[in-house]
Amino acid sequence: MAGSRERLLRHREDPVSASFLELFFDLAFVFTLNQVAVVLLADLSVGGALRTALLLAGVWFLWVTTTWSADWYAPDSPVVRVVLVGSALGGLLMGVAVPAALEGRAALFVGAYLAVNMGRGLLGLVMLRGHPLGRRIARILCWFAVSGVLWLAGLFLPAARVPLWALALLVEYAGPAVGWPTLRLGRSRPGELRLSGAHFAERFQQVFIISLGELILSAGLAYAKSGTDVAQTSAFLLIFATAVLLGLLYVTLGGRRLAPAIERAESTRLGAASNLLHLVMIAGVVSTAVGAELAIGRPGEPGAVGVVVAGPALFLAGRLLLSAAIDRRFSLPTLLGLPVLVVVGLVAADLPLLVATAVTTAVIFAVAVLDRARVFAPG
Incomplete structure (x- = not known):
């Protein structure tokens, strides 16, 4: 029995490329990111931005925990197949609920989120019963049980929903960083948390490309609806250039140095940091997608300038900190x-x-050119 359970786990000789089902799971994330952008587009105030960030953090943690599970198990194991298909469905349901997740569809949002996270943990406990790494699953499940109480409390206490859900996410994001310490089970040791650097870095690249796809889709749809006058065409071309530049800035870092850094580092440190900083960068891309719709189709919207500038600024902030986490120095x-x-x-x-929009694109262009010159400079 021990040998059969060992075959469920990922080994170094297993392929690191994303499986078909992992890419299928990402398709649900495309829809959900679009729905998050809809929330921000409907309310450009600071409060609206904070509520959007809360929902994005929940959606992102579903993606992260699913990807983490897929990295721990063998790519062709039945556990991974069930986890990925179930997570894809859960992600789609969360996406459906997102525009009204803090109101009439809160139950759907929370129900899908908890069903995926708790179901994944219970499945892992059953499949790895008796295996030493089953204790890791038990610790994570205990932490989800604690945060789940907060999610449910927010569901039944609408007036306190936002702070309770924010506290739930704080618990969940802290778990990987501290090794999920649990009464009688202790804390996960570094050896239990090892990640496949190549696989995880590839998954981060893929989900970042998906977020750029949301940006390009938003710009294209807005351009198609608004007409092809000089102003709309100029805004569309500037947004397209911004998407290209954000992609180049990400690939220079994430595509070249993240994988070996994860392999070298103790996973609780860089793994948790990568999760959080990718959330910041993707939040920047989502904000840029909203800015694209405003710049092309609704240029007179109050607060639009803040969104147009905030998107690239968030991306640069996340990239700056990720660069520091990988290289121990700032770009x-x-x-x-x-x-x-x-x-x-x-x-x-x-x-x-x-x-x-033009000035923001020019700043991103300058950063991209100078950063690549620094990276590829002799010596």
């Missing part, structure tokens, strides 16, 4: 680009949105 072009974007947001608040 100077990115570090300089952040305050410049803040100044752009303040100065361009009363300027036409097309001007703010």
